[in-house]
Amino acid sequence: MPRPSLKDQRSEQILDAYLTCVSRFGLEGATQEHVATEAGVKRPILRHYLGNKDQMTGALISHVVDRFARATTALQDALEPTGTPADLIDLLFDKSVPNDPRVMLAYQSLVTSVANHPSMRQPLVNSLEQFFEVIEAVLKRAFPNAPADQIRAVSQGISATYVNLDSLTPLNPPEVWRAELKQAATILAASLEATA
């Protein structure tokens, strides 16, 4: 008999707006007013669904980590069990894939603020390691004879080129940068052929 609850949808809507604001203003620069405006609701709504600012922030951190982890899982699912390094790089760098740079930008903002919120350090590290592992798995399958440390290095390099690209999106980087970073990732992957 009660009015149907919108808690899930509204929470998601608010957290997504919050994520957008964090990607633009940083974690400590995203005010409730910013979030409310971005979400198209009045400020008290935020409190109603997510509690006070501390609780909101806690929820946001989980949300960002979760979004990043989900993107990692989606990447993994798209590549298992037979994806090649070329497939991986296409997924990471092709604009056709609907990538959401906000997530990576918000992620970066969290990393920046980790000293002020020490408890989020471990989740951030873990989700990043998870991302590395997906890359590693693809490389290991393609180059089973390559030494482990070299695979790790190439994985880190590919990850770095990808993260870097997303980090630069606010600058409206010229399209060539994307192509160049993609080529760098390709070169890294190709380096494993020699050792196989």
Place this chain on the structure above:
Amino acid sequence: MPRPSLKDQRSEQILDAYLTCVSRFGLEGATQEHVATEAGVKRPILRHYLGNKDQMTGALISHVVDRFARATTALQDALEPTGTPADLIDLLFDKSVPNDPRVMLAYQSLVTSVANHPSMRQPLVNSLEQFFEVIEAVLKRAFPNAPADQIRAVSQGISATYVNLDSLTPLNPPEVWRAELKQAATILAASLEATA
């Protein structure tokens, strides 16, 4: 006859504290109170030397861009006229070199906030291009026959691995990550040998 001016020293001291705060709280999260505390001065001092918040922020942006550009120039000076790619990578990745990750973190925070301060976009892009060019110059000297687009790609890749390393410092990344990213950069540079 007047009391000697401390404008230069104090301005530098304040801007450096401001830079620290931006690297920790982001551009929109660094309050005057934060900066004053970090600099070890009272808040009105900030206004006295740098004006109101807008002017302070303007000065900070110039300061960060300048610090980054100076670091680039220092890198260039250390490598001209005979530095090799191996020298470059040592300078970028060796902990012995007194690198200041705050500069890169603050730089990243500026990039994040560029939508809110559009005028800083071009200086940021320019200083980044300058950084690329130093890397390119070293590679071009070592591999004069390598195709230009490949040099660009490798430069972007090396830059990305370096930027990525600094971006992760708040996470206290394990030392292996540094070694792995350095190795990735080395692999990228080595890839140019094949084409020469």
Place this chain on the structure above:
DNA sequence: AAGTATATTGTCAATAATGACAATTAATAA
């Protein structure tokens, strides 16, 4: 010692951001 320009601090008003809660509106079932 006195004058002078600057450094430094103290203080208060104005604005922004947050916390908290009351009041109203809306949707559903009986």
Place this chain on the structure above:
DNA sequence: TTATTAATTGTCATTATTGACAATATACTT
């Protein structure tokens, strides 16, 4: 239609942040 529960909005007190300026302290010169 009415009861019920949640959504949504309005509002005010508290705190945080900034702007502005007066007042004092300090170092140097003559």
